[in-house]
Amino acid sequence: MDNQKRIAILGVGLMGGSLALQLKDRGLSKEIIGVDHSEIHQQKALELGLVDKIESLEEAIANTDVIILAIPVDSIVRILPEVLNRISDQIVIDLGSTKSLLVETVKDHEKRGRYVPTHPMWGTEYSGPTAALKGAFEDKAVVICDANDSDEDAISWTRFMFKSIGMHQIEMTSKDHDLHAAYVSHISHITSFALANTVLEKEREDHAIFEMASGGFESTVRLAKSNPEMWIPILMQNKENVLDVLNEHISQLRKFKSCLEKENVDYLKELMEGANRIKRILK
């Protein structure tokens, strides 16, 4: 297997840009070609040395061995079939935060085997090429979905790539992925957005409200800075799972509300001690 590839990255923002840096650093790329509809992003990606050159999608597909989709999930749904139509035997990998709809969209495509659906569990609340970070992805998990539906050489190089950039790999179905992602990622974004709105709403009448904000507040609300262009399609595509988690979360909040209203200290203690069990999972 020739492990060094010519790689096209669609979307040279936070994810695509950070991946490009890691691929170069680990010597996985002969050349990295950036594809991006934003001229500002194209320019920035070249300036920052994220990519070696910028090409159109058509040129990039013709000139590379691997095509990585690092764009919002609504764009992936649109562009993935087009990419599969154009390739010969290139490997196509997407990094989207949802998986079921993408997989469903191309399930009968004759080039389905060339496609590997993945989700690296790393990100920040920032976006664009300037948000790209060196050393990203290291020691984080990446989910590879429905591995049996991809060709062996495609899965094999994808595994090699993620291993080389320091990620540990989890395999599951795209359906299970979307359920789990709703619980450990998508809901956190909704609670942060809603918490920001809760406090900003109050600030309209009380300007001093943020003078006291400290680390705890910042920690729970930082995801509210996330980009709507990226997050709207994620939540819409994973609507059913996200609604299930959101309903459960609202019902958990109502338990706290009821404890306070009824001054039920015993049950409040039980709820908090239950939540403390998260120590098992978080370091």
Added chain:
Amino acid sequence: MDNQKRIAILGVGLMGGSLALQLKDRGLSKEIIGVDHSEIHQQKALELGLVDKIESLEEAIANTDVIILAIPVDSIVRILPEVLNRISDQIVIDLGSTKSLLVETVKDHEKRGRYVPTHPMWGTEYSGPTAALKGAFEDKAVVICDANDSDEDAISWTRFMFKSIGMHQIEMTSKDHDLHAAYVSHISHITSFALANTVLEKEREDHAIFEMASGGFESTVRLAKSNPEMWIPILMQNKENVLDVLNEHISQLRKFKSCLEKENVDYLKELMEGANRIKRILK
């Protein structure tokens, strides 16, 4: 003004222990005496060099110039009147996360002027003497409440102390403090506790749920590790404000729910862009 004092700290845990380290480091203390009902904490505080010696509350009051209450707010309500009963002209400072009930409890006490109600806006989700950190409090805000009700020398030394450990000071009424604290601190703890319970509940049937947890999840849920002994009395004492914020927060979450149910992408975008305005406040 003799700025170097003999200082008693009641509660040698996260807050008291960290403050002790800073007071020593900045040369504000002639001697630091620890008071703690837990023998394990007494021993640990001596071992870690947080305090110079351990005494009973009675001894410590008799032997010091400043008494700092760094204990849960239900204990402050109980012990503060007792401390004011025993002092001559010592300064008494508390660091509790609520203020109104404490101030109300001693408002007619003849030694009220010796008491300065404060709230340093720093903390972590850990507790006990081993959680104490060097360099804590630096560049954070401290709220000093109802300053006009404290004697001038007491306020003056308290300001000097917080300035010396690197904090910037905000003054407000204890009533305003409790309202603001509900928005920028207390609600964040409830959302974290509830989010932890949401996901832990699901984990009962699906053990793989946490394999994918990454930075975003950790950030929104880390406060769920907080100590119930500290947080139950805070939420109960600030019940009215916390319930107001909690109701608003649940109604903000319901807006997201409704957007998803109705596939109202425009309104979802409006909500997220509204939340993005938090960038103004958080760096």
